[in-house]
Amino acid sequence: MDxxxxxxxxEAIDRALxxxxxxxxxxxxxxxxxxxxxxxxxxxxxxxAAQRRH
Numbered sequence: 001m002d003x004x005x006x007x008x009x010x011e012a013i014d015r016a017l018x019x020x021x022x023x024x025x026x027x028x029x030x031x032x033x034x035x036x037x038x039x040x041x042x043x044x045x046x047x048x049a050a051q052r053r054h
Contacts, residue, residue: 003029 005020007013024030
């Protein structure tokens with residue numbers, strides 16, 4: 001899963017960064033990274049899921 005954005009000749013870096021962020025958001029990469037930042041025990045995950053349902 002290599003996400004790559006090539007900077008076009010004469011293109012501003014901030015514009016290329018914006019394209020990269022959009023691509024990562026579309027793929028769900030950043031969301032996945034945030035979820036995996038800390039290990040969550042399965043019992044904790046179940047508890048959180050149950051709370052969200054109620």
